[in-house]
Amino acid sequence: MDFQLDLQRRQQNGNASTSASASASASASASLSSSASLVNGSTPLPTIPTGAQVGLITITMPPIQSNSYYKIAPSEYVTFGWNFSSIIVTPTALTVAAVGANGYTYPVGPTDGVIPGTAQSVVWYPYGYQTANPSLPLVQASYTLHIWAQGGPSAFPSPGYLEPNSELVFAMYTPQAYTPLASGWQCAGCVSGALPQLKINSALPGVVAMIIIMLLSGFTTLRRVWG
Helix, strand or coil: CHHHHHHHHHHHHHHHHHHHHHHHHHHHHHHHHHHHCEECCCEECCCCCCCCCEEEEEEEECCCCCCCEEECCCCCCEEEEEEEECCCCCCCEEEEEEEECCCCEEECCCCCCEEECCCCEEEECHHHHHHHCCCCCCCCEEEEEEEECCCCCCCCCCECCECCECCCEEEEECCCCCCCHHHCCCCHHHHHHHHHHHHHHHHHHHHHHHHHHHHHHHHHHHHHHHC
């Protein structure tokens, strides 16, 4: 009898240990499965639906079809605007830059070109950049506006993710400084062309009058000869 009771106790203890081990294994598996669905252990992997389109930017300001020219001058600000479409994975940040015809890349905006990922416009002060960066000044030339997300300017288009945009082309120029008349300003066209022409035009009536007088005098002489 004592032997049977001892055997039953051992079997019960063994079953309890087996159940605890199975429960621990299941918990560990669930934990591993949960971890596998995370990026860096904290950010859930995005779910991209089948057939999703590539995320796009559409430039709205200035109109993409227009020829846009901007001054590099005090108090002259430039605003670029855009809309998003087909974005599933919101960018953490956007980088906006202007690539000049000289091959140099210039940051656009007040924060070295980096703005929030949900921003749909940026205001740029080219003259402020110009004065703060004399070693890499803006030039009078055409520029291409580039906007990209964390994938970089050459990111491969992926469904749901923002595709880099470089559709907008614009030009920048530096206006000439104003020179008042008192400081010696002269109209080159007026000095070299208009005044001589004015002198010629002023002498023309006198020449015409002289020709008329000569003709009348000749006619009078002929009448005397014939008469």
